[in-house]
Amino acid sequence: xxxxxxxxxxxxxxxxxxxxxxxxxxxxxxxxxxxxxxxxxxxxxxxxxxxxxxxxxxxxxxxxxxxxxxxxxxxxxxxxxxxxxxxxxxxxxxxxxxxxxxxxxxxxxxxxxxxxxxxxxxxxxxxxxxxxxxxxxxxxxxxxxxxxxxxxxxxxxxxxxxxxxxxxxxxxxxxxxxxxxxxxxxxxxxxxxxxxxxxxxxxxxxxxxxxxxxxxxxxxxxxxxxxxxxxxxxxxxxxxxxxxxxxxxxxxxxxxxxxxxxxxxxxxxxxxxxxxxxxxxxxxxxxxxxxxxxxxxxxxxxxxxxxxxxxxxxxxxxxxxxxxxxxxxxxxxxxxxxxxxxxxxxxxxxxxxxxxxxxxxxxxxxxxxxxxxxxxxxxxxxxxxxxxxxxxxxxxxxxxx
Amino acid sequence: xxxxxxxxxxxxxxxxxxxxxxxxxxxxxxxxxxxxxxxxxxxxxxxxxxxxxxxxxxxxxxxxxxxxxxxxxxxxxxxxxxxxxxxxxxxxxxxxxxxxxxxxxxxxxxxxxxxxxxxxxxxxxxxxxxxxxxxxxxxxxxxxxxxxxxxxxxxxxxxxxxxxxxxxxxxxxxxxxxxxxxxxxxxxxxxxxxxxxxxxxxxxxxxxxxxxxxxxxxxxxxxxxxxxxxxxxxxxxxxxxxxxxxxxxxxxxxxxxxxxxxxxxxxxxxxxxxxxxxxxxxxxxxxxxxxxxxxxxxxxxxxxxxxxxxxxxxxxxxxxxxxxxxxxxxxxxxxxxxxxxxxxxxxxxxxxxxxxxxxxxxxxxxxxxxxxxxxxxxxxxxxxxxxxxxxxxxxxxxxxxxxxxxxxxxxxxxxxxxxxxxxxxxxxxxxxxxx
Numbered sequence: 001x002x003x004x005x006x007x008x009x010x011x012x013x014x015x016x017x018x019x020x021x022x023x024x025x026x027x028x029x030x031x032x033x034x035x036x037x038x039x040x041x042x043x044x045x046x047x048x049x050x051x052x053x054x055x056x057x058x059x060x061x062x063x064x065x066x067x068x069x070x071x072x073x074x075x076x077x078x079x080x081x082x083x084x085x086x087x088x089x090x091x092x093x094x095x096x097x098x099x100x101x102x103x104x105x106x107x108x109x110x111x112x113x114x115x116x117x118x119x120x121x122x123x124x125x126x127x128x129x130x131x132x133x134x135x136x137x138x139x140x141x142x143x144x145x146x147x148x149x150x151x152x153x154x155x156x157x158x159x160x161x162x163x164x165x166x167x168x169x170x171x172x173x174x175x176x177x178x179x180x181x182x183x184x185x186x187x188x189x190x191x192x193x194x195x196x197x198x199x200x201x202x203x204x205x206x207x208x209x210x211x212x213x214x215x216x217x218x219x220x221x222x223x224x225x226x227x228x229x230x231x232x233x234x235x236x237x238x239x240x241x242x243x244x245x246x247x248x249x250x251x252x253x254x255x256x257x258x259x260x261x262x263x264x265x266x267x268x269x270x271x272x273x274x275x276x277x278x279x280x281x282x283x284x285x286x287x288x289x290x291x292x293x294x295x296x297x298x299x300x301x302x303x304x305x306x307x308x309x310x311x312x313x314x315x316x317x318x319x320x321x322x323x324x325x326x327x328x329x330x331x332x333x334x335x336x337x338x339x340x341x342x343x344x345x346x347x348x349x350x351x352x353x354x355x356x357x358x359x360x361x362x363x364x365x366x367x368x369x370x371x372x373x374x375x376x377x378x379x380x381x382x383x384x385x386x387x388x389x390x391x392x393x394x395x396x397x398x399x400x401x
Numbered sequence: 402x403x404x405x406x407x408x409x410x411x412x413x414x415x416x417x418x419x420x421x422x423x424x425x426x427x428x429x430x431x432x433x434x435x436x437x438x439x440x441x442x443x444x445x446x447x448x449x450x451x452x453x454x455x456x457x458x459x460x461x462x463x464x465x466x467x468x469x470x471x472x473x474x475x476x477x478x479x480x481x482x483x484x485x486x487x488x489x490x491x492x493x494x495x496x497x498x499x500x501x502x503x504x505x506x507x508x509x510x511x512x513x514x515x516x517x518x519x520x521x522x523x524x525x526x527x528x529x530x531x532x533x534x535x536x537x538x539x540x541x542x543x544x545x546x547x548x549x550x551x552x553x554x555x556x557x558x559x560x561x562x563x564x565x566x567x568x569x570x571x572x573x574x575x576x577x578x579x580x581x582x583x584x585x586x587x588x589x590x591x592x593x594x595x596x597x598x599x600x601x602x603x604x605x606x607x608x609x610x611x612x613x614x615x616x617x618x619x620x621x622x623x624x625x626x627x628x629x630x631x632x633x634x635x636x637x638x639x640x641x642x643x644x645x646x647x648x649x650x651x652x653x654x655x656x657x658x659x660x661x662x663x664x665x666x667x668x669x670x671x672x673x674x675x676x677x678x679x680x681x682x683x684x685x686x687x688x689x690x691x692x693x694x695x696x697x698x699x700x701x702x703x704x705x706x707x708x709x710x711x712x713x714x715x716x717x718x719x720x721x722x723x724x725x726x727x728x729x730x731x732x733x734x735x736x737x738x739x740x741x742x743x744x745x746x747x748x749x750x751x752x753x754x755x756x757x758x759x760x761x762x763x764x765x766x767x768x769x770x771x772x773x774x775x776x777x778x779x780x781x782x783x784x785x786x787x788x789x790x791x792x793x794x795x796x797x798x799x800x801x802x803x804x805x806x807x808x809x810x811x812x813x814x815x816x817x818x819x820x821x822x823x824x825x826x827x828x829x830x831x832x833x834x835x836x
Contacts, residue, residue: 001544002776003769006474077477286785288610305790309762312769316761319476333758382751389750392730392757400750
């Protein structure tokens with residue numbers, strides 16, 4: 001047993017930290033105020049990250065390589081790309097969650113392609129920035145209720161429906177769209193399709209104005225008789241009712257730790273800044289029991305303990321993925337924990353910093369807004385609890401609704 | 402035994418209490434206070450010990466063991482094959498023996514002699530003593546101790562405390578003892594009848610800080626004189642050997658005190674939980690110990706000594722919390738209300754999933770701190786954060802576990818009320834144990 005981050009990730013973590021501190025932070029407030037303006041600074045950065053990816057997948061700081069297994073360590077234990085991606089995301093989101101989400105070619109759609117695409121598809125979509133489109137006006141957490149349809153016509157699928165909350169949906173080169181082959185067949189009929197911008201029938205409806213992560217565009221996209229080549233369907237085109245949703249949901253096991261990592265990074269930013277602001281008022285030497293110090297010291301220790309818990313639960317889930325251990329429950333645990341902890345810490349830090357924390361002079365109020373989405377997307381905390389509870393209790397989705 | 406005498410005294414008191422005489426006389430409150438002290442003093446004894454500790458084969462230097470060498474520079478949550486084997490036997494013992502006897506041991510406030518005998522077959526004490534001193538240990542692994550504590554507490558925390566207190570003293574002597582201390586005391590733990598031993602750190606004061614004990618150790622020539630009161634000391638009445646934390650002129654230290662020492666007294670101190678651990682108060686009224694009995698050989702780290710105790714309590718809390726989770730899952734599936742199992746309601750199911758999330762959070766922080774301790778890395782911060790998280794989350798699991806069972810959970814028909822009481826110890830106990 002060893003719970004230290006191995007040395008081999010040091011350069012990755014350091015590089016991501018440099019990006020966070022040197023590139024993201026200086027432009028963080030600007031793009032928060034200028035919602036929907038494309039952060040040009042990120043284009044060059046993305047090229048540099050592409051270089052990292054090509055060199056060593058385990059050195060990647062983006063989402064694109066989640067799901068791939070890492071290099072084998074001695075005696076079979078792996079600390080691979082899932083862990084590396086999470087560590088990178090923690091650092092980048094220490095800088096700015098929204099700017100990380102706006103990094104070209106690091107979208108959640110890329111993670112989906114990486115997780116379920118065939119080798120031919122991976123080759124075909126290489127270098128493309130892929131966003132992910134699941135949510136519809138009538139379905140949020142209930143992905144099984146998707147109404148967007150994909151009708152087979154010859155060598156094509158014809159897509160019809162409305163997608164909302166597509167992160168980087170406009171800026172990306174393509175969108176991974178979830179649609180059903182047959183609404184009467186339930187979840188098993190839901191498949192994902194890579195749809196490239198420029199495909200006739202695909203239209204940008206609007207960009208959302210949001211509470212936080214404003215530097216990251218959130219698109220609503222409409223599909224009207226949008227024809228997609230049949231070979232753009234990810235995974236198997238068969239409707240296998242015995243497998244149900246499993247294929248599509250597989251992606252989440254890899255991306256939930258990533259979102260947890262984002263919450264960890266955002267939380268750390270707030271906690272560190274609060275400590276800096278309070279440097280003359282608190283003595284944080286871990287010297288006496290938590291209840292023996294001042295109220296604010298106790299609160300900081302508690303935040304730090306909760307933050308560490310979120311951090312290590314996230315690393316655990318990523319480690320399990322690297323070692324090909326089924327990690328659905330642990331992925332949901334870290335997502336639930338990091339989501340609420342990140343939100344609690346950022347809100348509490350803004351509060352404890354007083355008007356400084358509430359003012360746009362500091363980034364604390366921004367992090368307190370940004371963190372809220374991390375407790376929502378990729379499955380709300382409540383959805384994670386459902387997944388965990390069903391598994392622990394051995395209940396089906398019809399028993400524990 | 403003192404317990405029997407106390408039993409008689411208590412039944413006499415109960416007879417009086419139930420008679421209504423006290424209410425008529427208007428002195429019930431006073432009598433209740435007196436009864437508490439009466440019962441304590443009936444238990445109270447000058448601690449005695451037939452055992453003679455002698456340094457028969459003086460060592461040239463203390464025996465220090467290395468951490469297991471398998472640690473590599475990779476994050477790894479796997480345990481070794483040896484640890485897996487140890488866990489299997491400890492888990493079986495906890496399941497078959499400790500769980501079964503949890504309720505009677507709690508009621509009697511002691512572990513049955515037969516249980517202790519069975520526990521000794523696990524060889525925990527022997528594996529805490531270096532081979533050179535007649536033991537079986539070739540390496541020192543706080544991680545293994547942590548896993549053992551967790552598994553024992555999954556059976557029953559109170560009995561786990563009684564089993565682990567002497568092992569803890571052996572661990573501390575192995576890690577910190579001087580050549581003289583190991584030759585005199587540690588060797589005894591490798592014998593057929595290892596001494597009953599315990600660690601006394603906590604004191605009966607609110608907001609107790611183990612780094613600032615009120616108990617003092619004053620230097621008088623080549624002796625120290627100890628004065629003070631220690632509370633929640635496991636096996637207090639039976640212990641033949643104590644490690645006592647006390648403040649000296651140069652900061653807090655730990656002193657090896659033999660049972661039967663002049664001025665050493667023991668009183669019963671009935672507590673909310675962990676009762677099978679036989680915790681009591683220890684009074685030190687000018688107890689004189691040789692200066693050579695101050696624990697350490699130049700490398701003693703009082704803070705680490707305390708933290709390895711705190712992390713042992715965290716490990717126990719993890720085991721008991723796991724027991725709670727494992728218990729409420731089948732209960733919630735079998736108990737029906739409004740025509741279906743209560744587990745079908747999110748209000749119940751989410752309590753359970755949150756228990757599971759926080760239990761794993763407790764695990765990760767405790768494991769991290771103990772791994773660092775084992776590897777010789779600084780672990781003060783990690784131990785502090787582990788305790789800060791574990792004491793809140795473990796109690797949350799305790800209270801929510803009882804909540805899932807509702808009224809049933811509040812009665813002794815089910816073990817969850819005992820686990821609730823046991824888990825409260827996590828925010829309170831210092832010392833007593835040492836990984």
